[in-house]
Amino acid sequence: MKRTLVNSLDSMKRGVANFSRSQKFYFIIAAMAIVAILPIFLSKYVVSEVLTPMIIFALYASSWNLLASSGQGSLGHAAFLGIGGFVSALIAIKSGVPPILGLLLGSLLSAAIGFLIGLTCVRLKAWFLAMVTFGFSVIIVTIFAELDDFTGAVLGFPTPLIVDRGLPFYYLTFAIATISIFTMYLVMKSKIGLAFKAIHQNELEAKMVGINTAKYRLIAFVISTFFAGLAGGLFAYSIRYIQVSVFDPYYSFLPLMIAVIGGLGTIEGPIIGSVIIVSIDKYLPRIDPLLGGLIGQEGLIPLFPAVSNVGPPIRMLGLGLFLIVVVIFAPKGVTPLIKKAYNYLRSSPQEEKLK
Amino acid sequence: MITSGLIQALLWGVASGCIYILLATGLNIIFGVMKLVNFAHGQLLMIGAYIAFTVTTALGLNAYLAILVAMGSVALLGVGLERFTFRKVLGTDKLNEIFVSLGLIYVFENAAILLWGNTAQQIPSPLEGNQLFLGQVSIGYDRVIAILVVIAILFALFLLLKKTKIGLAMRATSQKSTASMLMGVNIEKIYIVTFALGAALAGAAGALYGIIFNFNPTIGALPTIKAFAIIIIGGLGSIPGAVIGGLLYGIAENTAVYFLGGTWQDAIAFTLLIVVLAIRPTGIFGEKGE
Numbered sequence: 001m002k003r004t005l006v007n008s009l010d011s012m013k014r015g016v017a018n019f020s021r022s023q024k025f026y027f028i029i030a031a032m033a034i035v036a037i038l039p040i041f042l043s044k045y046v047v048s049e050v051l052t053p054m055i056i057f058a059l060y061a062s063s064w065n066l067l068a069s070s071g072q073g074s075l076g077h078a079a080f081l082g083i084g085g086f087v088s089a090l091i092a093i094k095s096g097v098p099p100i101l102g103l104l105l106g107s108l109l110s111a112a113i114g115f116l117i118g119l120t121c122v123r124l125k126a127w128f129l130a131m132v133t134f135g136f137s138v139i140i141v142t143i144f145a146e147l148d149d150f151t152g153a154v155l156g157f158p159t160p161l162i163v164d165r166g167l168p169f170y171y172l173t174f175a176i177a178t179i180s181i182f183t184m185y186l187v188m189k190s191k192i193g194l195a196f197k198a199i200h201q202n203e204l205e206a207k208m209v210g211i212n213t214a215k216y217r218l219i220a221f222v223i224s225t226f227f228a229g230l231a232g233g234l235f236a237y238s239i240r241y242i243q244v245s246v247f248d249p250y251y252s253f254l255p256l257m258i259a260v261i262g263g264l265g266t267i268e269g270p271i272i273g274s275v276i277i278v279s280i281d282k283y284l285p286r287i288d289p290l291l292g293g294l295i296g297q298e299g300l301i302p303l304f305p306a307v308s309n310v311g312p313p314i315r316m317l318g319l320g321l322f323l324i325v326v327v328i329f330a331p332k333g334v335t336p337l338i339k340k341a342y343n344y345l346r347s348s349p350q351e352e353k354l355k
Numbered sequence: 356m357i358t359s360g361l362i363q364a365l366l367w368g369v370a371s372g373c374i375y376i377l378l379a380t381g382l383n384i385i386f387g388v389m390k391l392v393n394f395a396h397g398q399l400l401m402i403g404a405y406i407a408f409t410v411t412t413a414l415g416l417n418a419y420l421a422i423l424v425a426m427g428s429v430a431l432l433g434v435g436l437e438r439f440t441f442r443k444v445l446g447t448d449k450l451n452e453i454f455v456s457l458g459l460i461y462v463f464e465n466a467a468i469l470l471w472g473n474t475a476q477q478i479p480s481p482l483e484g485n486q487l488f489l490g491q492v493s494i495g496y497d498r499v500i501a502i503l504v505v506i507a508i509l510f511a512l513f514l515l516l517k518k519t520k521i522g523l524a525m526r527a528t529s530q531k532s533t534a535s536m537l538m539g540v541n542i543e544k545i546y547i548v549t550f551a552l553g554a555a556l557a558g559a560a561g562a563l564y565g566i567i568f569n570f571n572p573t574i575g576a577l578p579t580i581k582a583f584a585i586i587i588i589g590g591l592g593s594i595p596g597a598v599i600g601g602l603l604y605g606i607a608e609n610t611a612v613y614f615l616g617g618t619w620q621d622a623i624a625f626t627l628l629i630v631v632l633a634i635r636p637t638g639i640f641g642e643k644g645e
Contacts, residue, residue, distance in 0.1 A: 068450065071450070073450045073453050073454075075457075119633075120629060120632065123636040124632060125449075126450060126453065127392035127452075127453070128587070128636070130453050131580065131628070132628065132629055132632055134580070135580070135625030138625050139625050200448075253461075256454065256457065260454050310469065314465070314469065316461050316465045317461065317465035317466055319461055320457075320460070321462060322458075323454060323455075323457065323458035324454075324455055324458035324462070327444060327454045328440065328443040328444060
């Protein structure tokens with residue numbers, strides 16, 4: 001009791017919520033238990049259309065986040081999502097290996113290509129790197145489309161069944177994502193992660209204290225692209241279909257949006273961001289008719305005569321504004337705000353008096 | 356036969372290169388003075404094209420006068436952008452600028468879809484379809500005028516930067532912002548003027564683009580990338596470099612399309628960009644080292 005009091009006093013001083021190590025541990029266990037048990041009571045639609053994508057995109061955004069923690073903001077991560085997805089599905093179909101092995105091979109190939117692309121990128125400044133990664137994703141989509149005879153990318157094809165949809169696939173995704181995110185957590189807490197942070201803050205200074213910046217930036221690239229490929233494989237198996245549209249810039253910008261809105265450089269940021277963004281993506285379209293009704297009988301059409309369906313552009317516009325507002329007013333993402341709110345709610349009246 | 360085709364590609368290359376020069380110069384001025392890279396620059400081009408389109412179709416204004424309207428409105432938009440978004444993240448993490456630009460891309464593209472719809476448009480020009488014949492090759496009058504307009508704009512820009520006080524202040528700021536601040540330059544004002552100027556160039560580029568090509572709300576991304584390729588060829592922050600790079604790029608692109616066909620066009624632009632950067636991470640004419 002006393003310890004928690006001291007702890008929360010301490011956090012009041014700092015102005016941000018702060019959890020002790022054991023508190024954090026219990027919190028994670030509780031959260032994992034909820035994530036594991038809750039889906040049993042939910043409908044199959046929610047499990048396979050909302051919760052599973054949430055986990056996959058949390059993994060995908062975490063991989064992007066790891067790369068960004070070394071100061072490298074990729075704008076072409078969809079290339080690796082697509083490579084992971086296509087390669088794991090193609091290997092499973094063409095050579096008949098079990099899909100789960102295809103998943104691993106796809107991620108490994110994604111990491112190998114990430115290594116090659118990383119070789120070019122590690123010497124570049126932030127803006128050139130953003131451009132070049134974006135460029136690579138365009139080149140890779142062109143290659144996949146040109147080799148259509150082999151890849152079947154343009155029209156797409158159904159991916160093999162790895163386990164049954166719904167709960168079994170959900171638990172598989174959950175297990176893989178937990179192991180992957182935990183691995184990334186270990187990397188970011190290790191000396192390697194420290195080097196990433198140093199490079200992010202000031203590359204020249206990092207170089208001066210003896211960090212081989214090119215090597216560590218390349219390491220970040222390989223780890224990040226491995227897990228992005230893994231997320232891609234899971235993504236392809238979860239929607240049971242893969243097509244060249246997986247390389248859309250939308251999927252390159254998505255992990256950025258998730259990680260930045262959740263909280264850049266933290267391990268929980270991409271997870272919370274994914275919950276927010278996927279919920280918006282899945283549930284906000286339901287208010288489209290309502291949105292129309294608010295303005296008048298014919299909806300927003302009189303206001304925007306050029307568009308027949310105003311919902312999607314308005315949502316995307318809102319998402320863009322949301323990103324800008326978060327970057328400007330809450331550069332650490334929404335996670336600290338959630339912690340603050342939690343701390344405010346759980347502080348007892350006595351503690352209130354102490355304030 | 357091949358020579359006439361080549362000359363044709365060359366001429367068209369110069370014309371489309373000119374538009375990219377304006378965009379790249381705008382990006383370069385903003386980077387030179389503010390050390391800021393605006394990835395949403397191509398979206399300003401798109402907005403410029405739509406504004407010119409609106410004033411020509413709704414108000415019946417001449418397409419070439421609409422260029423001025425587009426420049427003015429996009430410059431105003433630039434002032435707002437600098438004041439309310441980029442200024443807030445300037446000097447923080449470099450990644451933040453990329454994030455804000457990305458947010459702006461979403462905002463502009465979808466605002467344009469809501470306002471003007473998702474279909475392709477073209478600005479009606481009084482000279483549409485008229486060709487200038489030079490021996491075996493021909494070039495549309497619109498493209499010739501585009502080249503002349505770009506030359507005029509670049510000349511005006513040169514005068515502004517070299518002969519006026521504000522140009523001097525901008526050049527001073529680009530060399531060392533803190534020192535010029537100590538010399539009494541109002542940095543915040545210079546930043547606003549610089550961003551507005553860069554945006555105005557993008558607006559002009561947009562109006563010219565809209566006269567020559569079809570456009571829709573999502574065309575912005577590709578010109579941004581091409582402007583980047585030009586900057587990488589010409590060196591970040593160098594305006595003469597942008598002019599040379601723009602001409603080279605426009606010619607290279609049109610020649611490549613002439614010989615190889617259109618499907619690999621974008622991938623070729625990127626391959627060029629990546630090969631150059633792999634060999635020289637700061638661009639061909641860029642400064643060396645940190």
